[in-house]
Amino acid sequence: MSKLSFLPAHVLSEKVRKGELSFSDITTEVIAQLEAKDKSINAYISRRLEAALEEAKSLDESLAKGEDLPSLAGIPLAVKDNICTRGFLTTCASKILYNFVPPYNATVVEKIKKEKMIIIGKTNMDEFAMGSSTENSYFGTTHNPWDYQRVPGGSSGGSTAAVAAGEAIMALGSDTGGSIRQPASFCSVTGLKPTYGRVSRYGLVAFASSLDQIGPIARDVQDAYLLLKIIGGYDPCDSTSLPLPLPEEQLTGKVKGKILGLPKEYLSEGIDPKVKEIVEKAIKVWEEMGCVIKEITLPHTKYSVATYYIVAPCEASSNLARYDGVQYGFRNPEYTITGQNPVIDMMEETRDQGFGSEVKRRIMLGTFTLSHGYFEAYYLKAQKVRTLIKEDFEKAFQSCDFIVTPVSPTPPFKIGEKVSDPLKMYLSDIFTIPVNLAGLPAISIPGGFTEQNLPVGVQIIGKPLDEYGILNLGFAFQEATDFHKRTPHGN
Amino acid sequence: MEIEPVIGLEIHTELSTQSKMFCSCSTRFGSSPNTQVCPVCLGLPGVLPVVNEEAVRIGIKTCLALNCKINKYTRFDRKNYYYPDLPKNYQISQQYIPIGVDGWVEFEVGEEVKRVRIHNIHLEEDAGKNVHEEGKNFSLVDLNRAGIPLLEIVTYPDMHSMEEVNSFMNELRNILIYIGASNCKMEEGHLRFEANVSVRRKGDEELGPKVEMKNLNSFRSVLQALEYEIERQGARLRRGEPIYQETRLWNEEKGESFTMRFKEEAQDYRYFPEPDIPPLEIGKTWIEEIKATLPELPLKKKKRFIEEYGLSKKEAGILVEEKEISCFFEEVVKICPQPRLVVNWIMGPLMRELNERGLTIGESKLTATKLARLLEMVKENLITQTNAKYCLHEIFDSGEEPERIVEKRGWKQVTDVEEIEKMVREAIQKNPRAVEDINKGKKTAFGFLIGQVMKLSQGKANPGKVREILERELGKC
Numbered sequence: 031m032s033k034l035s036f037l038p039a040h041v042l043s044e045k046v047r048k049g050e051l052s053f054s055d056i057t058t059e060v061i062a063q064l065e066a067k068d069k070s071i072n073a074y075i076s077r078r079l080e081a082a083l084e085e086a087k088s089l090d091e092s093l094a095k096g097e098d099l100p101s102l103a104g105i106p107l108a109v110k111d112n113i114c115t116r117g118f119l120t121t122c123a124s125k126i127l128y129n130f131v132p133p134y135n136a137t138v139v140e141k142i143k144k145e146k147m148i149i150i151g152k153t154n155m156d157e158f159a160m161g162s163s164t165e166n167s168y169f170g171t172t173h174n175p176w177d178y179q180r181v182p183g184g185s186s187g188g189s190t191a192a193v194a195a196g197e198a199i200m201a202l203g204s205d206t207g208g209s210i211r212q213p214a215s216f217c218s219v220t221g222l223k224p225t226y227g228r229v230s231r232y233g234l235v236a237f238a239s240s241l242d243q244i245g246p247i248a249r250d251v252q253d254a255y256l257l258l259k260i261i262g263g264y265d266p267c268d269s270t271s272l273p274l275p276l277p278e279e280q281l282t283g284k285v286k287g288k289i290l291g292l293p294k295e296y297l298s299e300g301i302d303p304k305v306k307e308i309v310e311k312a313i314k315v316w317e318e319m320g321c322v323i324k325e326i327t328l329p330h331t332k333y334s335v336a337t338y339y340i341v342a343p344c345e346a347s348s349n350l351a352r353y354d355g356v357q358y359g360f361r362n363p364e365y366t367i368t369g370q371n372p373v374i375d376m377m378e379e380t381r382d383q384g385f386g387s388e389v390k391r392r393i394m395l396g397t398f399t400l401s402h403g404y405f406e407a408y409y410l411k412a413q414k415v416r417t418l419i420k421e422d423f424e425k426a427f428q429s430c431d432f433i434v435t436p437v438s439p440t441p442p443f444k445i446g447e448k449v450s451d452p453l454k455m456y457l458s459d460i461f462t463i464p465v466n467l468a469g470l471p472a473i474s475i476p477g478g479f480t481e482q483n484l485p486v487g488v489q490i491i492g493k494p495l496d497e498y499g500i501l502n503l504g505f506a507f508q509e510a511t512d513f514h515k516r517t518p519h520g521n
Numbered sequence: 522m523e524i525e526p527v528i529g530l531e532i533h534t535e536l537s538t539q540s541k542m543f544c545s546c547s548t549r550f551g552s553s554p555n556t557q558v559c560p561v562c563l564g565l566p567g568v569l570p571v572v573n574e575e576a577v578r579i580g581i582k583t584c585l586a587l588n589c590k591i592n593k594y595t596r597f598d599r600k601n602y603y604y605p606d607l608p609k610n611y612q613i614s615q616q617y618i619p620i621g622v623d624g625w626v627e628f629e630v631g632e633e634v635k636r637v638r639i640h641n642i643h644l645e646e647d648a649g650k651n652v653h654e655e656g657k658n659f660s661l662v663d664l665n666r667a668g669i670p671l672l673e674i675v676t677y678p679d680m681h682s683m684e685e686v687n688s689f690m691n692e693l694r695n696i697l698i699y700i701g702a703s704n705c706k707m708e709e710g711h712l713r714f715e716a717n718v719s720v721r722r723k724g725d726e727e728l729g730p731k732v733e734m735k736n737l738n739s740f741r742s743v744l745q746a747l748e749y750e751i752e753r754q755g756a757r758l759r760r761g762e763p764i765y766q767e768t769r770l771w772n773e774e775k776g777e778s779f780t781m782r783f784k785e786e787a788q789d790y791r792y793f794p795e796p797d798i799p800p801l802e803i804g805k806t807w808i809e810e811i812k813a814t815l816p817e818l819p820l821k822k823k824k825r826f827i828e829e830y831g832l833s834k835k836e837a838g839i840l841v842e843e844k845e846i847s848c849f850f851e852e853v854v855k856i857c858p859q860p861r862l863v864v865n866w867i868m869g870p871l872m873r874e875l876n877e878r879g880l881t882i883g884e885s886k887l888t889a890t891k892l893a894r895l896l897e898m899v900k901e902n903l904i905t906q907t908n909a910k911y912c913l914h915e916i917f918d919s920g921e922e923p924e925r926i927v928e929k930r931g932w933k934q935v936t937d938v939e940e941i942e943k944m945v946r947e948a949i950q951k952n953p954r955a956v957e958d959i960n961k962g963k964k965t966a967f968g969f970l971i972g973q974v975m976k977l978s979q980g981k982a983n984p985g986k987v988r989e990i991l992e993r994e995l996g997k998c
């Protein structure tokens with residue numbers, strides 16, 4: 031058991047500064063773990079192990095020379111494969127981008143490089159981030175490190191599995207409808223979806239532009255906070271990024287008197303009793319610390335999945351239009367000329383063969399709802415409902431500081447269990463989707479385990495820009511529990 | 522049956538910004554293919570657009586010049602369609618809340634001032650270019666043009682004749698140049714048109730089915746295509762045949778248009794708000810700021826030239842036709858306050874020089890000061906008209922100061938009475954036969970004597986003075 035690769039970054043950094051460890055030690059351990067486990071887990075699509083080790087050695091030399099290094103320097107990081115890395119494959123887990131090497135770095139990658147963090151590789155995901163199980167990948171399913179028969183959640187399942195399995199210390203994910211939080215819950219790691227606009231989307235391959243947000247995946251709340259402070263902030267390349275400073279306060283765990291709102295709609299039917307029990311226990315923990323528990327209502331929440339499945343596919347159908355085989359990526363070399371326009375034939379066959387079925391389903395959904403005669407009935411109506419959902423939260427936050435909910439109605443499910451029933455899969459995102467529609471920050475923290483030792487996360491939703499608040503509430507819970515320290519057995 | 526055409530235009534104007542609409546790539550024309558591109562205008566995965574503020578500023582300025590209402594919040598939308606020269610397979614445009622609406626342009630048709638209403642003005646990005654080489658079974662794509670800012674001006678169908686369309690296009694082009702919105706170079710595709718046209722029995726209120734004409738890349742093709750289309754629709758109307766609502770493509774070489782698609786096949790662009798660009802707020806202060814930079818527009822300037830300088834309508838029209846010329850005229854008049862002399866020289870020798878050299882004034886070596894000083898010499902009779910023209914030619918060649926050229930060439934006119942008297946007497950003395958002929962009443966001999974005096978002066982004597990003195994001296998004989 032390689033303990034080292036299961037320690038959080040802040041602990042590792044301290045040990046290096048104290049001279050107890052070298053950067054090379056950390057990266058070597060993480061690589062060893064990856065090589066031992068990833069054949070079974072399949073968290074990574076591509077790896078850069080030699081380069082990572084080189085970088086670690088060079089950082090050790092810098093440190094020996096007495097150079098000042100940034101606080102997360104030398105920490106092995108996994109990057110979701112929908113975040114562009116210059117000169118390094120970025121596939122979105124899709125055949126259509128199986129060979130795409132971006133000529134530029136995403137803003138977050140530039141920031142990571144400046145911090146001198148070490149990128150271990152690019153992680154598996156649902157194709158174009160469309161899915162909740164990492165089963166929709168051209169590069170195969172990722173397995174949950176806690177139970178290989180089960181899914182790691184999705185779409186950032188590769189990133190959360192990598193962190194959970196000690197194949198990375200931290201990771202970047204993206205969250206459009208729960209894609210960081212739900213796999214964080216399934217893999218028992220900490221996953222933060224920041225306020226929309228907190229982190230630049232420049233270089234994040236777009237799924238649904240008005241919902242997408244990059245966020246940190248980490249072992250604990252402190253690490254998530256550290257990583258947020260590195261990747262966040264205003265970016266002139268992203269017109270939707272917020273020109274506001276990031277929070278700087280220290281995590282204290284002082285939460286006495288804070289009011290936690292529990293939406294009555296969220297703990298009713300359709301939830302696995304064990305999940306319900308774990309969330310209720312978590313609430314007890316906070317209550318004992320002096321938090322005030324209050325029932326609130328989010329009446330339009332029941333429309334959120336329907337709303338999401340109009341807004342997201344509409345944007346996706348347009349965002350994914352560029353994958354046509356003309357300029358880059360996969361092109362079907364042997365298309366048949368059927369009509370007057372061979373270029374359109376080429377595009378059609380390229381897209382037919384390049385996209386997986388879930389992506390095609392959503393492109394068709396979006397194309398249909400944007401079509402003449404349906405735009406008003408679907409798209410515009412969905413936008414109106416979206417406003418109502420947002421207003422629900424605004425109202426609720428007038429009487430509470432945080433909203434606590436489950437992340438997913440169930441613990442990790444079996445691979446293949448839901449693939450044939452997309453609607454069931456869609457409904458499993460009921461607790462995470464409203465947060466994206468409202469643009470709010472939310473975190474999933476390890477909340478406990480079922481009898482089968484399957485992880486269950488707890489979601490804290492905050493007011494706009496209150497990442498600090500939700501992290502601090504999470505920190506308080508973490509100080510009282512040890513779920514975040516547990517590692518999958520057999521590791 | 523008298524037929525009345527009903528015509529509206531959509532004008533796509535390439536703006537004169539340094540950089541593209543949503544990235545910082547150059548907009549320079551004529552570079553080798555795909556050298557003015559970046560991840561953003563290539564539409565690579567993950568990129569995001571950032572609005573070029575200069576393009577928005579020009580958009581607002583155009584709205585002000587065309588009397589449009591400016592929307593307080595303007596928004597971009599995506600127009601979705603698949604084409605290889607469109608890297609994202611959607612164009613960022615403005616469908617729902619364009620930058621400006623409900624304006625108008627006034628222009629002269631003969632003696633009348635007409636008005637065409639503007640439906641809306643919106644910003645969008647240009648597409649690239651597909652290059653088809655003869656005999657090759659593939660096409661190439663050049664994306665240098667992809668992302669260059671375009672302003673689309675959409676009129677109401679307020680035009681009813683070719684003259685109106687022609688005058689409107691000229692006026693609009695002039696306005697766009699005057700306000701610095703676009704260089705309007707046709708050969709570089711700065712102005713491209715789409716027209717919609719229907720015909721009806723003159724006097725009818727109801728509009729006929731509308732036909733859209735695409736691929737009109739010059740004033741000439743707009744006029745030819747419209748003429749062809751009005752003829753085609755008119756003939757059908759006369760024969761009682763139906764006219765279909767359709768989109769037709771103009772073929773410049775064949776001088777014909779062809780059906781591209783019928784209404785039923787109309788493309789569905791699935792417009793929706795661009796989620797990557799938040800709505801832009803256009804504040805009152807910004808509008809006022811831009812308003813203050815708005816120059817005098819051509820029609821107004823023309824009126825002023827007539828009133829202020831006493832020019833004819835035609836003269837004022839010619840000067841105003843080119844902003845540069847009209848500004849040059851005023852600069853010259855400021856130094857040499859002889860508007861009539863200046864306008865004659867500009868419309869005559871100056872324009873001839875420019876045409877022959879294929880230059881604009883700005884590109885030439887002539888400056889307003891140089892012309893003004895040359896004309897001052899003409900006015901003061903310090904140089905003959907003919908030598909002044911040679912002098913102008915030399916300024917165009919070398920850019921030298923007019924005084925120096927005149928000096929160097931010895932063109933300074935002799936106006937000294939005594940000196941001319943001397944030469945006149947010499948000519949009379951040497952040509953007694955001519956004097957005799959004059960006394961017999963032979964008018965041509967007088968001209969001959971003047972010629973002799975000019976010859977003696979090597980062309981430098983002031984012809985008026987020579988005539989005056991010769992008459993006086995002959996009277997003495």
Ligand SMILES: [Zn+2]
Pocket residue numbers: 541544545546557558559560561562563668
């Ligand atoms: Zn560019």
